[in-house]
Amino acid sequence: MATERSDLAAMLGPIVRDLMAIELPILAAHEVSMWGYVVLNALDDTPVRTQSALAEAIGADKSRIIGTLDELQQAGLIERTPDPDDRRVRLLSITPQGRAMRRAVRKDIQAAELQVLDGLPAADRKTFLRLLQQLHASR
Amino acid sequence: MATERSDLAAMLGPIVRDLMAIELPILAAHEVSMWGYVVLNALDDTPVRTQSALAEAIGADKSRIIGTLDELQQAGLIERTPDPDDRRVRLLSITPQGRAMRRAVRKDIQAAELQVLDGLPAADRKTFLRLLQQLHASR
DNA sequence: TATTGTTATACTCTATAACTATA
DNA sequence: TATAGTTATAGAGTATAACAATA
Numbered sequence: 001m002a003t004e005r006s007d008l009a010a011m012l013g014p015i016v017r018d019l020m021a022i023e024l025p026i027l028a029a030h031e032v033s034m035w036g037y038v039v040l041n042a043l044d045d046t047p048v049r050t051q052s053a054l055a056e057a058i059g060a061d062k063s064r065i066i067g068t069l070d071e072l073q074q075a076g077l078i079e080r081t082p083d084p085d086d087r088r089v090r091l092l093s094i095t096p097q098g099r100a101m102r103r104a105v106r107k108d109i110q111a112a113e114l115q116v117l118d119g120l121p122a123a124d125r126k127t128f129l130r131l132l133q134q135l136h137a138s139r
Numbered sequence: 140m141a142t143e144r145s146d147l148a149a150m151l152g153p154i155v156r157d158l159m160a161i162e163l164p165i166l167a168a169h170e171v172s173m174w175g176y177v178v179l180n181a182l183d184d185t186p187v188r189t190q191s192a193l194a195e196a197i198g199a200d201k202s203r204i205i206g207t208l209d210e211l212q213q214a215g216l217i218e219r220t221p222d223p224d225d226r227r228v229r230l231l232s233i234t235p236q237g238r239a240m241r242r243a244v245r246k247d248i249q250a251a252e253l254q255v256l257d258g259l260p261a262a263d264r265k266t267f268l269r270l271l272q273q274l275h276a277s278r
Numbered sequence: 279t280a281t282t283g284t285t286a287t288a289c290t291c292t293a294t295a296a297c298t299a300t301a
Numbered sequence: 302t303a304t305a306g307t308t309a310t311a312g313a314g315t316a317t318a319a320c321a322a323t324a
Contacts, residue, residue, distance in 0.1 A: 005268070006180075006275060007245065008271070009159070009252070011271050011274070023146075061293070061294090062307090063295095066307065086300080088299065089300095110146060113148070114147075119274045120277070129144070135256065136150040136153075139153065191281085226324085227283070
């Protein structure tokens, strides 16, 4: 039976768990939470107008990200400015410091995270990365 | 700059989230919890003696899996028999019903889960799967 | 004294539903 | 009446430490 294999989640789960273990100390060193980093990435890559839109973009409930936004704003990494055209809305934007923080954290994370692919030969690591990027881009 | 890419976790996270959404209804239909299914897989693939060893194998604390083991045992999917050589230990084993359940759930999951790779051409899907299996086997 | 399995406690996350202010 | 943001509440999940039985 050639199709005997583990479930995708059973194979991907442990990798993601290892990635968390690698990233959490890095995030802590930069004094940013995991969700804070997710928000900075989202705002930097594809700016959104409202908090609802941001929540939807990162797969969270609008009520769940408020504490994260409070922290990021207090740290000067994002701004929430009232929308003059619709005073219910608070327009979101990443600040220059937020962008710098995002870049700094990402540099550290990307320098450390590839160790989870150590089980593959170098050529296969490149292929895996390429396919994963392709898959991610297609969403 | 050719190295511009998303973090591994940022690319893998959404895939794992999609997999969860696909698998949870299937598990519910079979009346098995996610951790219950993880335990059945672990016991079927690489039998372990003690509950501690099982917990370690699936990356959980020994206290965290007790409720899961209770449910599985009550459903007749696993057995916990006292070890005569060390009466602190309860020897774990999967039952024939447990094995059948595992196979049935796995069949359904594997029939549904590959849709998360739909963003890749068929040939690349095969390559990705092969590399992922290789990576998983190297752990 | 250390270990296995268990239970109890507290803590973190999250989902849900209210609430306000606007539209 | 509906929507954006916020707050409050309750529930699930988890980590940690304590415990009884055995080694």
